[in-house]
Amino acid sequence: MDRVPILKLGDILIVSIQIDLQDQSVLALQEDLSEQVVATGARGVIIDISAVEIVDSFIGRMLATIAGISRMLDAETVVVGMRPAVAITLVELGLSLGGVRTALNLEKGVALLNHIESVQIASATR
Amino acid sequence: MGVILSIPADAGRRRIEELLQENEDRVFKRWLEIAGSASGGQVDRSSLASQLRELYQALRQSFGDSGDLSDLRGLLAELSRTRARQGFTSTETAIVVFGLKEALYESVEDDASPEALRGFIWFSRVIDDLGLFTVESYATAREKVILDQAEQLLELSTPVVKLWDGIVAVPLVGTLDSARTQVVMEKLLQILVDTGSEHAVIDITGVPAVDTQVAQHLLKTVVAARLMGAECVISGIRPQIAHTIVTLGIEFGDIVTKATLADALAHTLRASGVEFTKSRGSRIAVRTVED
Numbered sequence A: 001m002d003r004v005p006i007l008k009l010g011d012i013l014i015v016s017i018q019i020d021l022q023d024q025s026v027l028a029l030q031e032d033l034s035e036q037v038v039a040t041g042a043r044g045v046i047i048d049i050s051a052v053e054i055v056d057s058f059i060g061r062m063l064a065t066i067a068g069i070s071r072m073l074d075a076e077t078v079v080v081g082m083r084p085a086v087a088i089t090l091v092e093l094g095l096s097l098g099g100v101r102t103a104l105n106l107e108k109g110v111a112l113l114n115h116i117e118s119v120q121i122a123s124a125t126r
Numbered sequence B: 001m002g003v004i005l006s007i008p009a010d011a012g013r014r015r016i017e018e019l020l021q022e023n024e025d026r027v028f029k030r031w032l033e034i035a036g037s038a039s040g041g042q043v044d045r046s047s048l049a050s051q052l053r054e055l056y057q058a059l060r061q062s063f064g065d066s067g068d069l070s071d072l073r074g075l076l077a078e079l080s081r082t083r084a085r086q087g088f089t090s091t092e093t094a095i096v097v098f099g100l101k102e103a104l105y106e107s108v109e110d111d112a113s114p115e116a117l118r119g120f121i122w123f124s125r126v127i128d129d130l131g132l133f134t135v136e137s138y139a140t141a142r143e144k145v146i147l148d149q150a151e152q153l154l155e156l157s158t159p160v161v162k163l164w165d166g167i168v169a170v171p172l173v174g175t176l177d178s179a180r181t182q183v184v185m186e187k188l189l190q191i192l193v194d195t196g197s198e199h200a201v202i203d204i205t206g207v208p209a210v211d212t213q214v215a216q217h218l219l220k221t222v223v224a225a226r227l228m229g230a231e232c233v234i235s236g237i238r239p240q241i242a243h244t245i246v247t248l249g250i251e252f253g254d255i256v257t258k259a260t261l262a263d264a265l266a267h268t269l270r271a272s273g274v275e276f277t278k279s280r281g282s283r284i285a286v287r288t289v290e291d
Helices: A023-040 A057-072 A084-092 A106-125 B002-006 B009-022 B024-038 B045-064 B070-086 B090-111 B114-156 B178-195 B212-227 B239-248 B261-271
Strands: A006-009 A012-016 A044-048 A076-080 A101-103 B161-164 B167-173 B199-206 B231-235
Touching (some): B070 B114, B090 B114, B178 B212, B199 B212, B212 B231, B212 B239, B231 B261
Parallel strands (some): A012 A044, A076 A101, B199 B231
């Protein structure tokens, strides 16, 4: 079974999905990711799906689940690099990925996480 | 009557072929006259004459070649296609073919032999077939023209313009249907990826009516853009349209809607962090020339 690698960059974890996801690898990814978030104390998770060409409702639900798990562990999830065809498919499937933040690419995703943090700090110190 | 029926079909057919050959000039002249008057002043005589000459030759040849009509059909299809493109009606096109019947009938009447009459019935059947074929080719050509135009319209009517660094706009003009919305959606999303724009404005000033289906399409586009990490603003909602939307009970949810494109631009600029101020006391320079 292929495992999806999880990269750590500062206090952000980056997951780049470049394989066809099977049920098993998705479950493994969820487990690995939650362990990594706890172990590193990450404040943000970025899931890069720019290489994903085909999606179904399963992958849509996976993204929502990962976002839910990360939020429980106090880390924001950003899905980046979704292709137009994928976005259209998800909309046609009726999945709007509520609660998941999105960005056009990895760079904008990192910027978004930094922005969220600065907003949180500003509101905390007020 | 009995006399005519007792004549073998071949004899009648041969007689017609002979008539077509003997009276070629007369029949052809009459045919050109009929076809010319049916086409009005829209076509010049010399090109029509050369076209008909070709058809006439092909027709005679096909009678010689034991009824192989493929050459003739090719010519007729070409004629129908050009006429469909030039904007002739189907009647005007068909009369060109049917005119030959009338043109030949005069010669048959003069000949007054039973063979010729019998042959004329056969000839008329052939021309009817060819006439139907012409109308059919005409319709096919016309349909193709319409299809091409629809496609061109689809390409024409969906421009995506860049308003600012990171802000694109799609001015929609004309009625929205699912096919068009699909094109708009795909084009907009692709542009968002290509330019890395985080904001998009969908301007519906030019959309005459918004019903539940159009609203559904717009919502889908906005949600798809959101999935990719871009925010959409819908602008250009006229009072009547706002009224319709509310009456229909369509929920736009948390999607930002603005009355004009200017408002939408101001909103997106603010959202992308651009600050702009109106310079106070803008002056009008007046220079007086003293002599």
